[in-house]
Amino acid sequence: MKPIRIAxxxxxxxxxxxxxxARPPAPVERPAVVAFDxxxxxxxxxxxxxYRAKLRLRVDSEKAKFGTRAIVLAEGGRFARFETFxxxxxxxxxxxxxxxxxxxxxxxxxxVFTAREPETLIRYFLGVSLPFDTFRYTxxxxxxxxxxxGIKAHSDAGVLHAIATAGSRYFDWQFVSGGAELxxxxxxxxxxxxxxxYEPPVPLAPEAVPKKILIASADWHMEVxxxxxxxxxxVQPSVFYLPALRDVKLVDLDKIK
Numbered sequence: 001m002k003p004i005r006i007a008x009x010x011x012x013x014x015x016x017x018x019x020x021x022a023r024p025p026a027p028v029e030r031p032a033v034v035a036f037d038x039x040x041x042x043x044x045x046x047x048x049x050x051y052r053a054k055l056r057l058r059v060d061s062e063k064a065k066f067g068t069r070a071i072v073l074a075e076g077g078r079f080a081r082f083e084t085f086x087x088x089x090x091x092x093x094x095x096x097x098x099x100x101x102x103x104x105x106x107x108x109x110x111x112v113f114t115a116r117e118p119e120t121l122i123r124y125f126l127g128v129s130l131p132f133d134t135f136r137y138t139x140x141x142x143x144x145x146x147x148x149x150g151i152k153a154h155s156d157a158g159v160l161h162a163i164a165t166a167g168s169r170y171f172d173w174q175f176v177s178g179g180a181e182l183x184x185x186x187x188x189x190x191x192x193x194x195x196x197x198y199e200p201p202v203p204l205a206p207e208a209v210p211k212k213i214l215i216a217s218a219d220w221h222m223e224v225x226x227x228x229x230x231x232x233x234x235v236q237p238s239v240f241y242l243p244a245l246r247d248v249k250l251v252d253l254d255k256i257k
Contacts, residue, residue: 057126081240110247183201
């Protein structure tokens with residue numbers, strides 16, 4: 001019996017030593033929540049609440065490849081004007097958003113197009129699924145004011161992520177230099193899911209202006225070169241409405257989907 005007891009003791013000591021040397025499982029690392037300057041975001045959003053932008057756009061999708069010049073006027077969240085031009089300066093499309101809804105006038109088609117959602121009209125004349133609200137804030141490199149309070153920030157691999165959700169909308173703004181420059185955004189908004197990148201990153205200071213903006217989804221991408229961007233003051237309300245037009249057809253795109 002003695003040899004059996006001795007063997008049992010040896011096994012017990014061996015198992016004790018092995019278990020004592022075993023390393024506990026490494027804890028799962030989770031991004032630490034960090035302080036973020038929401039006030040700087042609010043100041044930038046307020047500064048660019050009303051603006052005028054002069055742009056060059058290049059769109060590359062499965063359906064079309066084209067470039068155009070455009071002027072965008074934005075006033076708050078309810079009024080906007082987005083006009084594109086031919087190389088000789090003629091209007092090729094005029095989109096307006098006002099208190100009566102969104103409208104799109106395309107002279108070459110002699111038609112005024114309507115839809116319940118502005119995105120339907122944007123898709124019709126640009127060929128991309130991009131919510132206009134996301135587009136207008138992208139041009140100013142700012143954050144929608146209604147999302148600023150709900151932002152949660154964390155740092156990962158030297159990049160500060162500022163994340164906000166609202167229903168099915170998801171935004172992940174990515175900042176470098178300790179949160180002082182906006183590098184890009186990952187967005188899920190309506191039918192659009194993709195990335196927005198700024199080259200170079202845009203300082204968070206209110207007056208800073210983007211230079212080049214790259215917007216891309218799985219099946220299209222757009223390059224925006226900002227030639228001018230300035231706060232708009234004393235804009236006449238009439239610019240957000242279509243002019244009086246004759247001999248044009250009215251087309252409801254919601255009814256012909």
